[in-house]
Amino acid sequence: MMRSRLGSLVRGGRGAPLVAVLALAALAACEREHRDFATAAPGGSAESIVRTSALQAGPPTPDLDARLYTENRWAVSEGQRLYSWYNCAGCHSPGGGGGMGPPHTDDLWVYGSAPENIYQSIVQGRPHGMPAYTGRLSSSDVWKLVAYVRSLGGLTPFDTWSPRAEMMEEGVVDTRGTGPAMADSSLIPPEQRAPGQP
Amino acid sequence: MIQRLPQSALDPAGPAAERIAALWDFAFWTAAVVYVVVIAALLYAAFHRKRPAAVPVVDRDPRTERRLLVAVSGATAATVVILLVFFVVDLGVTGAVANPAAMHEHSTVSRARHEAPAGALRVKVTGYQWWWKIEYLDSVPSRRVTTANELVVPVGRPVAIDFESGDVIHSFWVPALHGKRDLVPGRTTRLTIEAARPGVYRGECAEFCGHQHAKMALHVVAQPADEFAVWYEAQLAPASVPADSLRRAGMHVFLGKPCAMCHNIAGLPASGQVAPDLTHLASRRTIAAGILPNTKGHLAGWILDPQRIKPGAKMPPNGLSPDELEAILAFLGGLR
Numbered sequence: 001m002m003r004s005r006l007g008s009l010v011r012g013g014r015g016a017p018l019v020a021v022l023a024l025a026a027l028a029a030c031e032r033e034h035r036d037f038a039t040a041a042p043g044g045s046a047e048s049i050v051r052t053s054a055l056q057a058g059p060p061t062p063d064l065d066a067r068l069y070t071e072n073r074w075a076v077s078e079g080q081r082l083y084s085w086y087n088c089a090g091c092h093s094p095g096g097g098g099g100m101g102p103p104h105t106d107d108l109w110v111y112g113s114a115p116e117n118i119y120q121s122i123v124q125g126r127p128h129g130m131p132a133y134t135g136r137l138s139s140s141d142v143w144k145l146v147a148y149v150r151s152l153g154g155l156t157p158f159d160t161w162s163p164r165a166e167m168m169e170e171g172v173v174d175t176r177g178t179g180p181a182m183a184d185s186s187l188i189p190p191e192q193r194a195p196g197q198p
Numbered sequence: 199m200i201q202r203l204p205q206s207a208l209d210p211a212g213p214a215a216e217r218i219a220a221l222w223d224f225a226f227w228t229a230a231v232v233y234v235v236v237i238a239a240l241l242y243a244a245f246h247r248k249r250p251a252a253v254p255v256v257d258r259d260p261r262t263e264r265r266l267l268v269a270v271s272g273a274t275a276a277t278v279v280i281l282l283v284f285f286v287v288d289l290g291v292t293g294a295v296a297n298p299a300a301m302h303e304h305s306t307v308s309r310a311r312h313e314a315p316a317g318a319l320r321v322k323v324t325g326y327q328w329w330w331k332i333e334y335l336d337s338v339p340s341r342r343v344t345t346a347n348e349l350v351v352p353v354g355r356p357v358a359i360d361f362e363s364g365d366v367i368h369s370f371w372v373p374a375l376h377g378k379r380d381l382v383p384g385r386t387t388r389l390t391i392e393a394a395r396p397g398v399y400r401g402e403c404a405e406f407c408g409h410q411h412a413k414m415a416l417h418v419v420a421q422p423a424d425e426f427a428v429w430y431e432a433q434l435a436p437a438s439v440p441a442d443s444l445r446r447a448g449m450h451v452f453l454g455k456p457c458a459m460c461h462n463i464a465g466l467p468a469s470g471q472v473a474p475d476l477t478h479l480a481s482r483r484t485i486a487a488g489i490l491p492n493t494k495g496h497l498a499g500w501i502l503d504p505q506r507i508k509p510g511a512k513m514p515p516n517g518l519s520p521d522e523l524e525a526i527l528a529f530l531g532g533l534r
Contacts, residue, residue, distance in 0.1 A: 037509035081512075085472045086459060138456055138514035 035074045069143035070115045070150060073160040079148025080162045082141055091129065096152035101129065104152040113155055118146045205400040207373040211420070212392045214295040214376045221291045228280060295377065314358035315390055319351065322360045325368030325381040325403070327512065328410040329474055329487040334430070335360075343433040344462070346474035347487050350419045352426035353396050361387045366408060372401030372418050380405060393420035400488070409510035415488030429481075432534075436465025437477055440532055448529025451522045456514065463533065473513065479533045486511070494527050501526065 069075040083089060083096075091101035102110070111121050122142050125132030133142070151161050204211070210219040314320060324331040334343040351357045361370060363381040371378040372391065379389040393399070403414035421429065440446050452458060453468055460473035468476075479485075482492055486508060490496040499506075501523070504513040518526065 035510070037505045135454060136456055136459055138516065141456075141514050 033073050036068070069140070070147045071156055071160060072147065073162075075144045075147040076151045076156065076160045077148075077162045079144040079146070079151075082145050083148055086133075086137070086145075088145070096149065104149050105154075107153065109153075113150065113153065115143070115146050115150065118149055119143065122146070204374050204397065205372075205402070209374055211397060211399060212375040212394050214391065215374055216394075217291050217295050218377060221287065224287060225284065228284070232280065314388075315356045318356040318358040318390060320358050320360075321349065322362065323349070323370060323381070324362045324364055325370070325407070325414075326364040327366065327408050328403070328414040328508065330370075330414075330416045331364075331474070334433075341434065343430060344475045345433065345478065345482070347416050347484065348419060348482050349416060350421060350426060350429055351391070351393055352423040353393050353420050355423065356390050356392045358390045359388065361389065367405050368403045368407050368414070369405035370401065370416075371404035372399050372416075374399040375401075375418060378404050391418075393418065396420050396422060398483075410508045413487060413489045413508050415484075417483060417488055419483075432481070433478055437463050437533055438465055440529060444525055444528045445532050446529075447521075448525035448527070451518070451526045452529060455516060455518070455522075457516070457526075460513070476530065476533060480531050481534050494531060497530060498523060498527055 084094070089095075091099055092104060093099040096104035098105070102108070107113070109117070111117055111126060119142055121130060122137070122145060123132065123134050137145075147156065147160075148162070150156050154161075207215065207222065208219060210216040320335040322333040322335055324333070330347050330349075332345050332347070332349050336342050349357075359370070359379075361379055361381040362385075363383045365383065367383065368381040369378050370381060370389070374397075375391045375393060376389060379387055381387065397420055399418045399420065401416050401418060403411055405411075407414065440449060449466065452463075453466070458468035458470060460470040462469050462471060462473075462475045462477065464475075464477040480492070484490060485492050485497060486500055486504070490500065490507070500513075501516055502518065503515045504511045505515055
């Protein structure tokens with residue numbers, strides 16, 4: 001009954017303002033492009049320590065940066081720019097398909113795929129070639145890189161993926177979001193799997 | 199805050215800009231005459247009544263018809279003639295000021311080289327969000343100079359510029375020297391400018407290019423040929439490890455912090471290629487693409503928090519201790 005009344009309202013043309021107001025209200029949900037330059041200010045060069053577990057001594061400190069950047073379209077596209085600026089592509093290949101370094105497009109994350117894990121991998125470095133960027137990057141830039149790297153693996157919402165540049169290069173296949181179909185995690189020995197990985 | 203510098207197409211300082219200013223003057227004075235004539239005719243029609251007011255609404259007098267025909271045809275003919283004259287004069291000026299190479303933007307680089315005027319200084323300007331990279335080309339690689347936001351040119355010598363863009367579309371416009379030229383990603387556009395007298399001419403990006411489009415300025419510094427030669431030789435020199443301890447400490451701050459990831463200082467192990475070259479930073483008049491004078495205080499504010507000065511700029515804020523800041527400012531101040 002509710003539905004038919006709404007339907008007649010719209011059909012009668014009187015519902016147009018209502019629809020317009022609802023559409024305007026829906027815009028409030030659009031935060032995928034939120035840019036807040038000022039909140040990036042406290043930065044300084046990236047510290048090597050980031051909380052990767054809920055367990056913590058003392059009162060819990062909120063991890064603002066991670067949430068601010070990792071699910072945000074602007075942060076993802078900024079991360080894409082930094083990915084080429086700092087030559088991440090030199091080892092991981094443009095588009096993150098992997099080369100000397102491991103790919104970012106599958107679901108095999110030796111050191112974990114959570115934003116904090118990837119932050120650690122960038123800042124502290126990893127064995128067999130990944131350099132440590134402690135002090136070399138500002139923490140906001142590291143979080144932007146984290147956002148981009150996660151988008152390559154389809155780990156961020158679809159509407160945050162960057163459609164630009166590298167994906168259009170010849171020979172680069174857009175594999176984002178294909179996730180588990182890309183690789184079989186049973187290929188990794190159990191002791192090398194990230195915590196929580198099946 | 200910054201000394202006002204000439205940035206007007208009405209105050210030309212080069213041959214191309216003079217032609218453009220003359221075209222403007224011609225169009226302006228022609229339009230002024232037309233305006234005066236039209237207003238005079240209107241006033242005449244409004245106040246010069248020959249007949250009593252009781253004239254029929256539709257005047258079928260053949261003499262009136264004939265006079266109307268003459269007046270309307272005359273006005274139409276005058277309009278067409280003036281527009282034609284504008285068109286021809288405009289074509290003439292456009293042809294005269296255009297670099298011949300600019301007509302062939304799709305041509306290969308080697309062909310473009312041939313088309314640059316003989317004896318021209320060759321420069322490449324690349325637009326980035328939101329600054330200008332300036333490279334002086336030379337067939338000898340060690341004689342190339344890279345700088346930013348300040349194009350130093352010799353007076354009276356044509357400067358053939360190749361424009362490229364590193365991200366989005368920008369537009370190079372120094373009104374006192376020439377018209378606009380767009381910088382389009384993926385292709386090379388060209389323009390030859392020439393300054394007829396020494397001076398500093400300001401220009402700005404003339405194509406909206408993002409958050410800080412309004413703060414993307416550059417200066418063209420025109421110097422006599424001998425001064426330019428001295429400047430050029432000085433720019434060729436690489437930086438070296440500073441002798442005094444404060445500057446050396448500043449160098450270590452620079453190399454150990456995020457700075458060196460993006461900025462290049464020739465002669466030191468800082469070779470980032472994505473931000474302005476700082477090898478001779480202290481010799482430049484302004485920082486942050488022509489928006490702040492290059493003083494110690496402004497530089498300090500810019501290093502600590504560029505996002506307050508140019509929100510959205512690609513340089514991240516840098517948390518430095520007072521000692522580190524003092525040292526790095528001394529180091530950067532020594533990069534002459």
